[in-house]
Ligand SMILES: Nc1ncnc2c1ncn2[C@@H]1O[C@H](COP(=O)(O)OP(=O)(O)O)[C@@H](O)[C@H]1O
């Protein structure tokens with residue numbers, strides 16, 4: 025296995041408040057790695073820092089052999105790191121097809137882009153059926169699919185998903201999780217942030233539990249699913 029992402033002792037602050045307090049973890053190529061933890065644990069801050077949207081106060085980020093600290097966000101996308109943000113942030117007035125096109129903003133291989141748009145429609149048939157509709161007309165779950173499809177349009181080496189199941193019905197949540205499994209089986213490397221610990225750990229190779237800015241437990245998805253403290257705190261058992 026080769027290491028695609030290595031995060032070492034990463035610290036991130038908002039003013040005087042340190043939101044990420046020296047976390048370390050890595051992602052091997054082909055793996056699904058999940059960061060779980062309750063609201064405010066620092067998961068989104070971590071992903072936004074990896075994407076170059078926030079500047080760390082210290083620590084190392086090595087992606088595909090290259091240091092990412094100080095690299096501009098669009099260059100990080102070009103290096104192969106894509107981010108489907110919390111809350112989706114699709115463009116509601118643009119069509120579904122246009123939203124997908126925007127995900128390819130750094131590419132100019134027209135034929136390849138068309139092929140990848142088709143791939144997004146294969147993965148999420150509803151997006152293909154509604155390709156000419158304004159994205160704002162989609163349901164929450166469908167918008168999540170669009171956000172994932174858009175992130176895939178940059179042909180990422182690593183796909184980061186921030187809370188893809190947030191606010192979705194159980195059925196829609198299952199659909200999204202099944203798609204993540206499918207992407208994994210196609211070889212996509214994924215860093216998955218979730219509050220739904222059960223769903224995330226069930227499909228993850230590695231998991232890390234974050235609490236107030238620190239990683240407090242790490243292990244394989246299966247280990248964490250069976251870990252008593254994790255079960256009590258995150259899987260609703262007592
Ligand atoms: N823009 C911001 N300005 C100040 N504090 C923030 C900002 N965004 C997040 N925080 C704080 O940083 C901490 C981590 O937040 P966040 O990374 O969003 O956690 P999570 O994604 O795990 O819910 C929280 O205490 C949160 O209130």
Ligand SMILES: [Mg+2]
Nearest residue numbers: 067068069110
């Ligand atoms: Mg968050």
